[in-house]
Amino acid sequence: MRAVKKYTSFFRLRFSMGLQYRAAALAGVVTQFAWGFMEIMVFRAFYEADASAFPMTFSATVSYVWLQQAFLAFFMAWMMENEIFDAIVNGDVAYELCRPVDIYWMWFSRSAANRLSRAVLRCFPILIVAGFLPAAYRMEAPAGAAEFFLFLLTLVLGLLVTVAFCMLIYVLAFYTVSAQGLRILFVSCVEFLSGAVIPLPFFPDRMRMVMELLPFASMQNVPLRVYSGDLMGAALWRAAGLQLFWLAALTLAGKLLCRRAVKRVAVQGG
Amino acid sequence: MKRGLKLYGHYISITVRSMMQYKVSFLLTAVGQFLVSFNVFLGIFFLFQRFSNVKGFSYSEVLLCFSIMLLEFSLAEMYARGFDMFPNLVRRGEFDRIMVRPRSPILQVLGSRFELTRIGRMLQAVVMFVYGISVSGVNWTFGKVMTVVFMLIGGSALFTGLFLIYASLSFFTLEGLEFMNVFTDGAREYGKYPVNVYGKRMLQFCTFIVPYALVQYYPLLYLLGRVDSPAYIFIPLLAVLFLVPCYGLWRFGVRHYQSAGS
Numbered sequence: 001m002r003a004v005k006k007y008t009s010f011f012r013l014r015f016s017m018g019l020q021y022r023a024a025a026l027a028g029v030v031t032q033f034a035w036g037f038m039e040i041m042v043f044r045a046f047y048e049a050d051a052s053a054f055p056m057t058f059s060a061t062v063s064y065v066w067l068q069q070a071f072l073a074f075f076m077a078w079m080m081e082n083e084i085f086d087a088i089v090n091g092d093v094a095y096e097l098c099r100p101v102d103i104y105w106m107w108f109s110r111s112a113a114n115r116l117s118r119a120v121l122r123c124f125p126i127l128i129v130a131g132f133l134p135a136a137y138r139m140e141a142p143a144g145a146a147e148f149f150l151f152l153l154t155l156v157l158g159l160l161v162t163v164a165f166c167m168l169i170y171v172l173a174f175y176t177v178s179a180q181g182l183r184i185l186f187v188s189c190v191e192f193l194s195g196a197v198i199p200l201p202f203f204p205d206r207m208r209m210v211m212e213l214l215p216f217a218s219m220q221n222v223p224l225r226v227y228s229g230d231l232m233g234a235a236l237w238r239a240a241g242l243q244l245f246w247l248a249a250l251t252l253a254g255k256l257l258c259r260r261a262v263k264r265v266a267v268q269g270g
Numbered sequence: 271m272k273r274g275l276k277l278y279g280h281y282i283s284i285t286v287r288s289m290m291q292y293k294v295s296f297l298l299t300a301v302g303q304f305l306v307s308f309n310v311f312l313g314i315f316f317l318f319q320r321f322s323n324v325k326g327f328s329y330s331e332v333l334l335c336f337s338i339m340l341l342e343f344s345l346a347e348m349y350a351r352g353f354d355m356f357p358n359l360v361r362r363g364e365f366d367r368i369m370v371r372p373r374s375p376i377l378q379v380l381g382s383r384f385e386l387t388r389i390g391r392m393l394q395a396v397v398m399f400v401y402g403i404s405v406s407g408v409n410w411t412f413g414k415v416m417t418v419v420f421m422l423i424g425g426s427a428l429f430t431g432l433f434l435i436y437a438s439l440s441f442f443t444l445e446g447l448e449f450m451n452v453f454t455d456g457a458r459e460y461g462k463y464p465v466n467v468y469g470k471r472m473l474q475f476c477t478f479i480v481p482y483a484l485v486q487y488y489p490l491l492y493l494l495g496r497v498d499s500p501a502y503i504f505i506p507l508l509a510v511l512f513l514v515p516c517y518g519l520w521r522f523g524v525r526h527y528q529s530a531g532s
Contacts, residue, residue: 023445023446024445024446024448026446027445027446027447027448027449028448030446030449031448031449031451031452034452034456035452035456038456038459038460038468041467041468041469041472042324042460042463042467042468045324045325045463045467045468046317046321046324048325049321049322049323049324049325050321050322053320053321055320180295180298180299180302181294181295181297181298181299181301181302182298183302184298184299184302184303184305184306185298185301185302185305187302187306188302188305188306188308188309189305191306191309192309192312197309197310197312197313198313198316198317202316202317202320203316204316204319204320
């Protein structure tokens with residue numbers, strides 16, 4: 001029990017630290033709003049062009065966009081911590097290794113807290129205002145109580161999968177000198193395959209079937225579609241099961257790689 | 271002027287040499303930049319697998335629009351993204367040093383950082399541009415070629431102006447500058463579709479306030495043969511005028527500059 005407490009305090013520390021940046025959050029909210037509007041306008045133009053080819057209901061798409069903006073900090077892979085990369089590259093990681101904590105779980109709880117604190121500051125203003133917009137842009141209420149509950153559940157799972165994936169990238173930075181290049185490469189894959197560029201239902205069917213099996217589909221794709229009832233029934237349970245599976249697999253892989261890296265870590269003195 | 275350019279060239283050669291000390295890093299970052307903007311293209315590509323047109327623009331027409339806009343942005347980014355780092359210069363009080371040197375501050379700020387890693391995006395922009403031009407099916411005439419050239423000139427001037435505004439605002443506030451990204455990165459991102467896709471009000475905004483439409487929508491209509499008046503060829507050049515108020519703001523900012531005092 002005491003072991004867990006260590007990591008929850010790392011979590012709490014980061015969380016309250018993140019809450020300090022309120023002006024940045026306000027600018028973020030305004031930016032996200034502009035972004036959301038543009039995105040919806042694009043989808044509306046396509047909807048007007050050919051409504052029958054639209055793979056989701058329009059209001060489900062609108063909810064998807066607003067939720068995406070509100071929980072941007074949960075899922076955007078590029079929001080990684082430079083501190084961790086710097087620590088690995090410049091050798092400060094040696095200090096961290098001296099602590100009586102597991103470095104993997106320490107970074108894991110820190111990253112999760114960082115993302116959570118950013119999202120907490122940003123999501124409420126966005127969601128509240130989005131709920132009162134003119135009908136064409138308004139975010140509708142969740143499809144039902146059960147859907148809302150499942151949305152919250154898959155949202156947390158999605159956050160954890162994203163963090164576990166980012167952990168993998170941090171750990172890989174031990175094995176290369178060019179963490180930045182590695183990072184930007186992975187990030188662009190995540191963006192595309194997770195439905196950050198366009199939601200997965202908009203892809204051609206065959207391609208989508210493969211994409212839905214990948215870990216990237218377990219990030220934002222699931223909760224954002226559960227909310228509006230776009231993903232339901234058997235498909236929903238399968239998606240949630242995949243989320244659990246990928247969370248376990250990514251964590252395990254990260255943990256193993258981390259253990260190996262730490263064993264052979266070479267820190268230059270200076 | 272000539273000495274200024276020489277100095278700028280010198281600044282650039284220093285940056286290039288220092289960056290080339292980390293070749294792998296440079297290469298991977300460039301590849302990454304390439305992929306990031308490639309995602310935007312893939313987004314367009316897959317949407318058009320499903321839809322045949324948007325507001326009457328077909329895939330190849332949107333692609334032409336996207337590729338020209340991307341190239342306009344990348345050109346500006348190559349030499350003017352140095353302004354991106356400007357808030358840091360102000361925060362650390364380093365602008366003082368720039369002010370006491372007998373050269374134009376803008377030149378020194380631009381020279382302080384030449385974005386070679388953005389070469390990935392530039393490369394992608396060029397590839398997209400060639401591809402966009404080749405599938406566009408435009409009947410090229412001398413007038414149309416000139417239109418594209420003017421679009422590139424006007425567009426990169428417009429984005430330079432926006433970067434300049436970003437830098438100037440940091441004389442007054444260092445918080446919340448993130449919002450300016452809507453006008454730079456956001457415009458690149460959403461400028462992939464002709465402005466009128468976003469409705470009439472957005473078109474008005476992009477004509478009179480921040481003149482994106484002058485370097486995108488109107489000349490595009492001419493390229494695609496939707497309008498015939500040769501006046502459209504010269505519309506993109508009007509966007510260069512956008513630099514005037516931007517420069518004014520910069521001058522105003524410089525005059526009001528108070529050092530960080532450290």
